[in-house]
Each structure stands twice: as C-alpha cells, then as structure tokens.
Amino acid sequence: MNSLRNNLIILGLVVVLLGAAAYLIFLRQPVSEATQLGLDLEGGVRVQMEGFREDGGEVTTEEMERAIEVIRDRVDSLGVTEPEIRQQGADQALVDIPGLTDTEQAVEVIGRTAQLYFYEVVTIDQEQAAGPEEAEEVREELREDLRGDSDFEEGETQILFGEQRDPGIEGILVTGYIVSEEPDMTGEALNNAILTRDETGRLGVQMDLTNQGGQQFLDLSREISQNALASGQPDSGQLAIVLDEEVVSAPVVSQPISGGQVIIENRSNPQGLPQDEAEELEVVLQTGALPVNMEILSTQTIGPTLGADSLRSGLTAAAVGFGLVLLFLLFIYRALGVVAALALGIYAVLLWGLVVAIPVTMTLPGIAGIVLSIGVVVDANIVIFERVKEEVRKGKTPRTAVRLGYEKGFRAILDGNATTLITAFILFALASAQVRGFAVLLALGVGLSMLTAVVVTRALLGVVASRNFQLSPAMMGVSKKSIASAQREVK
C-alpha cells in the first residue's frame, strides 16, 4: 500500500501544479494576454546590427553595452511599447520594436552613429550636380581640387563634404570643406537638442550647449571671426557642424557668439529641415553618439495581420496534431492510451504554464518546437508501454508488467532525451536569435516530458493497476494470440 500512497502524493502534486498553471494562464490576466508573443506573431520591426570601427579595430563587449544603452534611449524616444533590445555575442545587437511598420525610420534613428563635431572651415569649394549619382562624381572632382589647394596638408587637415538640395535651382549643390584633422569641439559639449522654428517658420534643431561647451563655443567663434579679419576678408569665417562625417551646416561666423546655442537648419528651403529628418536629428542628438559605428545586418518588418495569420495557423496545426495523436494513442493502447492521453493533456497545460511563468516569448519556431515535443512526450510513453506489453505477453501480472516496463524503458528514454537536449543546447548556443525560441521550447518540452510521461503516467498506472482494479491484457491492446505466440517462443 506504501507505493499506492506515494502515487497518490505524486498525483496530488500534479493537481497543485495544474492549479498553479491554470491560475497563471487564465486568472492572473485575461487569457489572451497570458502569453508573450514574439515579433513574428505580433507584427513589428526587427533590426539586427553589428558594431564596427572605422579603423578596423575590435569592438569590445563594453563598447557594445554602452552602444545598446544609447540605442535603448533612442528607441524609447520613438514612443513605442515594449521594445526589446538585446546584445548578441560581443559585437551584435538585436532590436525588436513591436507595433512599428516603418523600418526606414527605425534604422535611421537607432543605427545612426551621430558623432557630432565642430570645425573651423579653412577653405571651401562648390560645384553643382544634377542628381545623387552625379553628386558622387562631383565629390571626387572637388576632392582632387582641394587636395591641390595650398591650405591642404596631409595629416594636418581633412576634406569633408556637405550637400544641399536647393529648390530654386535644379540639382544638388555639393560643397567640399578643408578643415583640420582634429575637431575643435565635439558632441560632448552638447546638453540638449530640441526642434525649433526661426522667425520665418523654418524648422531646425537647436542644440543647447553645456556651460563648458558654451565657453568653448565662444572661444571657437571668436577665433573664427578674428582669423577672417586677419586674412583681410571679414565676415567670411565659417563654422562646420559635422554629423557622421557629413557637414550638416556651415554658418558664417562674423562675431563671437555667447549663450551656448547652435542651430542646425537648412536655409535654402523655406520650410527648413524636413519634419521627419528634423525629428530624427533631435533624437540622435539628445541621446548622444554611439561609441561604435553600426552596420545593419538584417531588417524585418512583419505586418500585424501576417503575424496574426501565422499565429492562427500555428495554433490550428498544434491543435489538430495534438488531437490526432490522442486518438492514435487511444486506438493502439486502449486503457493505457487513456493514461497516456491524460498525461499528454497534463503536459500541455504545464508547458503553457511554464511558458507564461518564465516567461518565454512565443515565436513561430517556438510553436514548431512545441509541436515536435508532442512527439517526444508520446514516444516516452510508447517505449514504456511496449515494454509493459512485452512483459504481459510473457505472462506477468499487469502490476509487475507496469513496474518492469518503467524500470527497463526508463534508461532508453533518458539516453534518447539526453541527445535531444544536447542538440537543443547547441542550437541555443550557436544559432541566431530567430531559432533560439525553438531550442528553448524543445528543451523545456523534453525536460517536462520526463516528468509527465514517466513520473505522472507511472503514478496514474500504479493507482489504476492497484488491487482495487483489474487491468486485463486486452485493455492494454495486447491480443490473446500475441500472448500465445510469445509464450510459445519462450518455450
């Protein structure tokens, strides 16, 4: 009777676990909100990026961590709900933004290095280009010309470019600037950046400098205006504001400027900066520069209805598969099948409970992992039941057969599940984020299956096969003929 009591204790524990799972799934929140859905089921934008250095050096984990902090700030400023930003390996970042549908905006905002520099302009040269492709050629021409200029000195100075699209004239005005190699000021002098409109309504981004930055800017503007004066051409000194190697603005500085405010704007356009560009600029300036540059590895946009379709199809497949497997078990194992089906049901509820409790984000590959784990769970039962049936054929009583079946079958199941777990771990460690959900759910499923398919069914069968209830061979799907033939073989 002792074993019966143990079995009842195990079943009692299972009932408690089921209750906990049911609470987590159905009662703690509406059931539709219980499971955390991944991007591929919910819709949204995913961007995968890799940090790199201009000079080809290694990107350290720490730099990447800092970069991810900046990216987090920027994503938050987009005003989206529950973005997820993760570091992958030493130098990769994965950004998931649910609910967003515009990858272009996301990439502009989160992938931009936003390295801000201020330079005194030494010399400029300008030329018209007909379109974006011609602008590249014009840049090369300007670069050649400026390299020949007496103000250019290799190592001391560098050449930067800026482009202006002037609605008044067709095409693009490309300007080449010779500036010193080292910036006179950097983005560290920046305190804040906000959208602003000047007196004619042009949109621009106003940068507020820190106290120290304001002082630096005063010194720099004084130097520029005095240098211009000294060269005999007053009001010709220019300041280049450079963002990510591109001159975004080069205002003329005719006198020292105090107050610590600088505005980036586009004077040639009556509206100033385009609205979206200005907003992006505001965000990247506010959040500061990334410590490393980012290369976009992949982008993905999933529409909400596509996500919902995927979810529906995945759930349908899982439900149909689950139902048919239950029928199959009942068909081949009769009474044993009822036990296995019950265990499979318990497994399903507990797995869902675990997914909600941990919480595991459910993705399409995750659903595939769950569907596959149904096979693993059922298999453990099949291995054991075949053993039990074998023992019954040999003439053992159902009770002894059940005990022997579990003892002998367990080793094979343990070995087999170990290999499945090994592959799941390797998948998790080596493969990219998209398939991790699969590995996690497969591993969870296999682990849980050891509990439900071995421990729970054993306890159930132990209770069923106890003295109060006689389990006949036929109820286990063992025919009289097969018993006879098995016993002939033994003789």
Next chain:
Amino acid sequence: MIARIQNIDFVGKWKTWFTFSGIFLAVGLVTIALGNLNFGLDFQGGSQFTATNAQNQISEGELREALPPDIRQDAQIQSLGQNGFDVRTPVVSEGEASDIRDAMSGALEAEISATSISPSFGEQIRNDALGAVAASLLVIILFITLRYEFIFALAAMAALTHDIVVTVGIYAIVGREVSLVTVVAVLTILGYSVYDTIIVFDRIRENTPEVGYNRRRFNEMVNQSIRQVVRRSIYTTISTLIPVTALLIFGVSTLADFAFALLVGIAAGAYSSIFIASPVLALLKTWQSKRAKAAEERERTSETAS
C-alpha cells in the same frame, strides 16, 4: 503488417537496404553537385517583400510595372494564392526598400511585410549553421562512445549522415528553398534520429550476452532486438509525423518549411536506425573481431617464431 516487418532478416539482408539507400543517396548527391540546391535569403542576402490581404486583384505583370524602374528588372515575383505576392530583390538600401513597399502597398492595397539581409550576414548565418551541425555531430559521437562503445557511435554516425544527405538531397531534387529554418530542422532531425538509433542500441546492449562474440549469434541477437523495438519505432514515427503533417498542412511560411524538412528527415531517421545503423553495427562488430583475431594470430606467430 507489423508482424510481417518483424519477420524480416534486418542484418542478413544488409546489401538490399544499402543498395536501396545507395541509389537514393547517389541521386541526391548528384542533384546537389549539379547545384540544384536553392539557397534562400538567409544565406545569400537580399530583400523580400510579402504582400498579404491584397484588396486589388492585379496580375504579376501589373505588379512588376508598379515597382520602381531601377529594380523592376531584377525583381522575382511570385504569387501567393489569391491575394498575396512575394517579391524578391537583391539587397537594396532602406530608402529603396521603403519605395518598393510604398509601390506595392499602393498597387495592391495590401499589408506589406519585408525582410532584408546583408550578404555578409548571410555568410555569417551559413557558417554558424554549419558550425552548429558539426558541433552536434561531434558531441553525439562523444556521448554514444561514452554510454556505449565507439563502434556504436560509428554506426549511429552512418545513419545520421544518411539522414542528412537524404534530407538535403530531397531539397535539391524538389527544388525547395533552403533557409535557416531548414538547418534548424536538420539539427532537430539529428537529435531525433540519434534517439531512434539509441532505442535500438539500448536493446542490443541489454540483449548482448556476457560470453564472447560469435557472428551468427550476434547478428541474430541484433535482429531479435530490432524485432522487439520495431513496433515502438513505427508507433513513434507515426505519432511524431501526425503533428508534423498537421504543421505542413495548416502552417504558413516558416512552419511549413520546417515541417517539410522534418517530415523527410524523421521518416529517413526511422528507416536508418533500423536498416542502416543496426546492420552497420553488425558489420563493424564482425570487422572488429576479425581484426582482434588477426592481431592475436600475429602475436602467436611472432611468439612461436621467437
């Protein structure tokens, strides 16, 4: 049906099974060698735009006309049922991608989903995936050697290689796209196939008598072990393939891709654990004992010579 399978001489007829698999593998390998494997976006890089729930019914040609002129030429357009389209292009910039999306959603009045992968990242995914497969094989060899014997690991490896080549071969023959999901499926197949094989090996280990090796007795014992587990193999395969088939029928995109690879791989795995792994084990055992005997023989002759 199962009783008839149980009467097969699994080990003795190894030449039949090997020829059958050999023909299959050869066709698969030749097709792969001819470059018929269709590598998808994940491995090559590029962009893919998927339109779903289109309100406007337009033809493929009309959609092509609607695309921006500079990518019209290179775009591959595929119709997805009644109200969906799939457009693939080489890698485009974010701005161009945005233009394509706008063009498509304008022409079709559909919801557009897009994926874009840079070629260098595709290469990285491919290397990671191959690394994962190689690492799995290694760990599995180690595990089986530890729990059983090295020749068991070799026999299991033969079965695994069989399953992988069959699966990849079918992909080449059918021309289905190979994606990251396919690789994940292959890895899963590895785990599954080893599981199947281990169930057989576990029986063989259990049934192996303490007394020394005898070819006829060992082979008969392997046959006997398979007979004992073949019912389990068939049932498990059925009960795994049921949900996988449901996934293939009801699942969209990723799920269907995954299910297809699993369907082929699991079927191959069930076959190979019985018809490949076990005969190979029996043959290896014979070879091993012959070598041991020959070594003993040599030792004896060298002893008598001295």
